[in-house]
Amino acid sequence: MARRSDHTREEIKTMAVAAGQELIRDAGYAGFSARKVATAIGYTVGTLYNVFENHDDIVLHINAMTLEDLLSVMERRFGISGDANTDLDDYEALKALAACYIDYARENYNCWSALFEHNLAPDMPLPDWYGEKIGALFMLIEARLKPVVGEDEAELRQTARVLWASIHGICALTLTNKLTLVGVETAESLTAALIENYIAGLKTRGAEL
Amino acid sequence: MARRSDHTREEIKTMAVAAGQELIRDAGYAGFSARKVATAIGYTVGTLYNVFENHDDIVLHINAMTLEDLLSVMERRFGISGDANTDLDDYEALKALAACYIDYARENYNCWSALFEHNLAPDMPLPDWYGEKIGALFMLIEARLKPVVGEDEAELRQTARVLWASIHGICALTLTNKLTLVGVETAESLTAALIENYIAGLKTRGAEL
DNA sequence: GGCATAATTAAACAGCGTTCAATAAAATAA
DNA sequence: TTATTTTATTGAACGCTGTTTAATTATGCC
Numbered sequence: 001m002a003r004r005s006d007h008t009r010e011e012i013k014t015m016a017v018a019a020g021q022e023l024i025r026d027a028g029y030a031g032f033s034a035r036k037v038a039t040a041i042g043y044t045v046g047t048l049y050n051v052f053e054n055h056d057d058i059v060l061h062i063n064a065m066t067l068e069d070l071l072s073v074m075e076r077r078f079g080i081s082g083d084a085n086t087d088l089d090d091y092e093a094l095k096a097l098a099a100c101y102i103d104y105a106r107e108n109y110n111c112w113s114a115l116f117e118h119n120l121a122p123d124m125p126l127p128d129w130y131g132e133k134i135g136a137l138f139m140l141i142e143a144r145l146k147p148v149v150g151e152d153e154a155e156l157r158q159t160a161r162v163l164w165a166s167i168h169g170i171c172a173l174t175l176t177n178k179l180t181l182v183g184v185e186t187a188e189s190l191t192a193a194l195i196e197n198y199i200a201g202l203k204t205r206g207a208e209l
Numbered sequence: 210m211a212r213r214s215d216h217t218r219e220e221i222k223t224m225a226v227a228a229g230q231e232l233i234r235d236a237g238y239a240g241f242s243a244r245k246v247a248t249a250i251g252y253t254v255g256t257l258y259n260v261f262e263n264h265d266d267i268v269l270h271i272n273a274m275t276l277e278d279l280l281s282v283m284e285r286r287f288g289i290s291g292d293a294n295t296d297l298d299d300y301e302a303l304k305a306l307a308a309c310y311i312d313y314a315r316e317n318y319n320c321w322s323a324l325f326e327h328n329l330a331p332d333m334p335l336p337d338w339y340g341e342k343i344g345a346l347f348m349l350i351e352a353r354l355k356p357v358v359g360e361d362e363a364e365l366r367q368t369a370r371v372l373w374a375s376i377h378g379i380c381a382l383t384l385t386n387k388l389t390l391v392g393v394e395t396a397e398s399l400t401a402a403l404i405e406n407y408i409a410g411l412k413t414r415g416a417e418l
Numbered sequence: 419g420g421c422a423t424a425a426t427t428a429a430a431c432a433g434c435g436t437t438c439a440a441t442a443a444a445a446t447a448a
Numbered sequence: 449t450t451a452t453t454t455t456a457t458t459g460a461a462c463g464c465t466g467t468t469t470a471a472t473t474a475t476g477c478c
Contacts, residue, residue: 170378177335
């Protein structure tokens with residue numbers, strides 16, 4: 001058996017999350033189990049329950065890692081020093097942002113899908129450290145929206161959330177075949193239409209005030 | 210035991226779906242199991258597998274029933290003879306439509322949530338009869354969008370899908386606490402903002418062409 | 419009545435999340 | 449160094465899951 005000091009609690013956590021993410025990547029959220037994770041890292045399931053609270057806790061940490069990965073991919077392209085900062089107008093930048101998300105969801109379908117297939121009981125709020133990972137993603141959008149919306153904090157917040165949730169909705173329903181698309185419709189073309197009209201509306205209504 | 214001719218196959222199917230929906234309503238998708246359904250209708254799990262293909266098949270039929278219920282609720286308010294047809298302008302009608310969906314999701318959280326917690330394997334397409342239930346929902350939106358978009362079939366299709374998916378995205382992320390909302394932000398206020406800007410954009414851009 | 423057909427069941431299988439007593443190893447005290 | 453306390457790890461158990469299958473039971477037909 002694994003000896004007591006082979007790994008610290010933190011090391012086991014890290015190993016488990018990495019193995020769990022690989023498992024989900026290969027077999028989907030449905031193919032994931034604590035026992036498989038334990039076997040993959042050379043421990044038994046009891047050790048996992050010594051280190052994690054329960055099944056939800058494990059999945060939450062795996063999903064958080066996926067969120068971090070998504071964030072790092074998007075930051076590379078759209079962060080402060082990203083290469084999409086200079087030459088794109090507002091529309092194109094936001095469309096590229098949406099396309100980047102859709103791309104990630106497609107390329108990492110199982111991990112991305114686990115983000116939403118797993119839900120805590122309705123009365124159990126998401127832990128704060130998890131919410132912060134989500135918040136970090138919104139900052140990217142808000143930065144991109146500032147030229148359009150202006151500096152108003154509350155409006156920026158709201159606009160980013162509306163836009164992002166909408167993009168996600170299109171992505172989610174498209175990839176799970178729940179939009180009954182036909183012909184040339186794709187997640188990208190739909191988000192492009194969303195952004196064009198939504199931003200046009202923002203500018204028009206902003207000008208009216 | 211239940212005798213052979215107590216119920217036809219079709220009756221058992223109906224009973225199972227009803228019992229399954231009740232189960233999901235009370236205990237959530239995670240609390241659902243074929244054995245519990247079988248017990249609830251006075252049969253054993255083997256009989257269920259005689260009548261349904263597998264677990265996915267059962268859930269799909271339960272979810273289809275939820276879609277039908279959602280459709281009937283929305284048709285009562287927004288269908289051809291619904292009472293929201295006369296006195297509302299385009300914006301208000303669409304906002305009410307979104308609010309109706311959000312309401313349904315909140316009031317029937319477990320059933321609504323099961324619609325998206327359950328996913329077939331990525332290579333298994335949704336059966337046609339299921340897609341048709343979704344399509345019926347879109348017709349409602351398209352009818353509401355016609356005054357704004359015009360008669361162009363393709364544009365109507367696309368606009369309805371963009372708008373609906375966006376509303377769903379806002380609803381889904383809000384109800385699962387993944388939007389990190391603060392203060393006065395609600396699913397309703399966000400969808401209202403979406404619709405106002407999106408429709409304003411549609412009108413502006415429509416006028417420009 | 420007897421026979422074929424099909425519905426229903428009980429039991430089995432491997433796997434699941436979760437718990438817990440027993441054990442082994444490390445840390446500490448003597 | 450040895451004895452004792454602490455704790456990491458295990459294996460086995462519990463009741464549950466989806467799914468399959470052989471045996472049983474009820475029906476329709478001749």
